[in-house]
Amino acid sequence: MKAVVQERFGPPDSLRLRDVDRPHAGAGQVLVRVHAAAVNPYDWHMLRGDPYVARMLGGMGLTRPKCPVAGLDAAGVVERVGADVRGFGPGDRVLGFCPGAFAEYACTTAPMLVPVPEGLTFEQAAALPMAAVTALRGIRTVGRVRSGQRVLVNGAGGGVGTFAVQIAAVLDAEVTGVCSAANTDLVRSLGAAHVLDYAREDFTDGRGRYDVVLDNVGNHPLRRLRRALTPAGVLVANGGGSPGRVFGAVGAMLRLAAANAVTRQRLRPILPATPDGPVHEDLSAVTALVDAGQVTPVVGRTFALADTARALRHVEEGHARGKTVVTVA
Template sequence: MEAIVQDVYGAADVLHLREIARPVPGDGEVLIRVRAAGVDQGVWHLMTGLPYLIRLFGYGLGKPKTPVRGREVAGVVEAVGADVDRFRVGDEVYGTCEGSFAEYVCGRKDKLARKPVNLSFEEAAAAPISGVTALQAVRDAGEVTVGQKVLVIGAGGGVGSFAVQLVKAFGAEVTGVCSTGKMDLVRSLGADAVIDYTNSDIASGGKLYDVILDTAGNRPLSVLRRVLAPQGTLVIVGGEGGGKLTGGFERSIGAPFASLFSRQKFKGLVSKETNLDLEALSSLIEAGSVKPAVDKVFPLEEAPAAVRYLHEGRSRGKVVVGVS
């Protein structure tokens, strides 16, 4: 089968289309004929091995432990391993795995769900990581409720585009923060107001927010606190823009400690990939409350260009690699 493989850490030119052996599902695993694979920021981190902190999490110290990139998948079940009773050959599924930039990939049964019936494979591939992360940020960490005022920073990106829709689905008022070129997208997702950060400061209007979801990761805590209500909640989703050691994740790690000295709550979100939250997301998608915002679909051989496009911040919503 063909797959996008890397032998060393580095920029996107370390990714190569190569013929490799088709994987065989083990106990509790499903073999998926990949139809599409989502591109998230985690792909860039695993490709480059940066920040170095991620290498300590089992992804390989000197070179990638799993050479095939890609973690979001949508496709058709080709075979099932032992101890799999939730899926059958021919089922259309989506979820997370290791190595989805390939014609076939194996995924664990507890990280897969049936594909929402109203989505294409390309749309479904855009949802597993970004959609579930946004759901956990809005529902669990932010505890968003009806009538609250919510600020989503990075509203035009992968997680942010889902978060805007989820906040609306939970009955709250949402203001999205994005660049000029993404404002129309964020409005189309249901944002009640949009702030263009290239022209306006988020604090310029004097508005306070009950919940802030920061998916961009590049504003100091002191700035965010100024627009957070006295008993509001700040949720930091991931981390970008830091040094090579921690890459900005120190904001998420340190957030709970700052809460000890304030009535405001600061939370760092580390999302958990589960089939239960995939199924919850599917329900929202099939009800019409949420729809993946897919910007571009690249063919498998152009996966390196897809990763570059995402990392450069050019995408309006999600980037996807089409495999078949």
Template sequence: MIAIARDTYCEPDQLRLRDMAVPALGADDVLVRVEAAGVDQGVWHVVTGLPYLLRAAGFGLRRPRNPVPGMDVAGRVEAVGANVTRFGPGDEVYGTCDGAFAQFARAGQDKLAPKPAALSFVQAATVPGSGCAALQGLRDAGRLTTGQRVLITGAGGGVGSFAVQVAKAYGAHVTGVCRTAKTEMVRSLGADHVIDHTREDFTAGGVRWDLILDTAGNRSLTRLRRALAPRGTLVIVGGPGGGRVLQGADRQIRAMLLTPFVGQRLTGLMSTQPAADLRTLSDLADSGALTPVVDRTYPLERTADALGHLKTGEPAGKIAITIPPAGAES
């Protein structure tokens, strides 16, 4: 099979297209013939090995445990292990896996769900990581209830574009914060109000929200708390800062240390992608309540370009990689 790979942690422009062996299956594994793969900030972290904390989390201390990056996947089941009961060859699935940037990828059956019928493979591949982060950030960490006033920063990005739709599906009054070029897109997702952060500072207007989901990561805790109701909840999803060791996690840590001393709930989010939440997102997609926004697609050989576009911060919604069928490369 062909795949995008590297032997060491590196910058995205050092990724190379290679001919590699098809992954071997364990008893609980599913082999997926990949149709499309999603691109998000997590992929950039895994490729570069930053922050260093990520390496200790199982991705490999000195070099990548798996030379093929990519986690979010959509495709068809090629084969299953002896203990797999949920899927069979030919089933259309989506979820997370080891090495999505390849023609075949291995995934545990508990990390996959049937692909939403309403979505294409490209659309479905963009859902797992960002969709689960949005769902868990609002429903679990944020304890969202019907009628709450919710503010979502970075509403035009990957997690944010899903969060606007999930919050509306759960009956919230939603305000989205984004740059000028994305305001109409955020409004089309169902946001009740859209703030262009280049023209208006939402932390300075005196308005308070019950729940803030901060996916943009460029505002201080002090400013965010100013926009939060006295008993409101702030959920921080990643962000810059923290250097090469804690990159993206330092504000989450500071928020959790501060929350016992204030009336507001300040918390971070470490999302996962369980099959149950994938099924919840599938239900939302098939009901018409959730539609992924795909900014661009790239062929597998241009994965480095996809990651470069991601880091500009310009994509509206998500980016996907399309995978050529086995044999097409010859």
């Protein structure tokens, strides 16, 4: 099969499209014929092997990538199921977390998959797993957004942001989205009552106060982000833009923990959803929102499998609109 192979840590240009063996579905596993795979900041962190602390913790490999085939979010059709798999069979349309997603086939465990909602394309379905689950956790689980609250989403035009705006609106919050001028109409159409152009307005200037701020960008220091919160407000830091190749988001989490000790405001980190933890319930929750017509994936650009390096560079530049997706078949 064709696959995008990562033999060493490095820039996107280090990726190679190669012929590799098709993975085998063992007990409890599902082999998926991949039709589309989403690109996430997680992917370029894995590609470059940073932050370095993650290598020491065993999350990505010490001197070379643990998983030689890149990618994680996928949507496609079940090709084969291993022993003890219930609920899926060949021909089922599925989406979920599939390590090695930038390939014609990928293998994962059954709890990492859910059915594709009716009416979604594979490209739209692939956009859901990491970004939508991260947004759900940020808004509902960590932010605990309630009806009538004022919620601000920084980076509202990006992958997590487009989902977060919709989820907060579903919870009947008054949503303010911060994005580029090019994305203002999009963010408003997703349910934002107010939209700020980050190039012209600074939401941390203290003139507006919010019950919950979801920061997907990391382009403001913590002391200024706190100015945008009510006295008992919640900052949900998604780790976007976390500085430092050594500690990355870990350093930001430590700073939040230290600040929490001296303020009534709640400062909470949220790491991107990955297959390292329980995700099936959250995957089911976001697909239920899609089935109900309350959330719609936004796909900004698509790339062919052979152009995966270009797709990663596009996302790494930090100005992607909605989700960037690689089409496989």
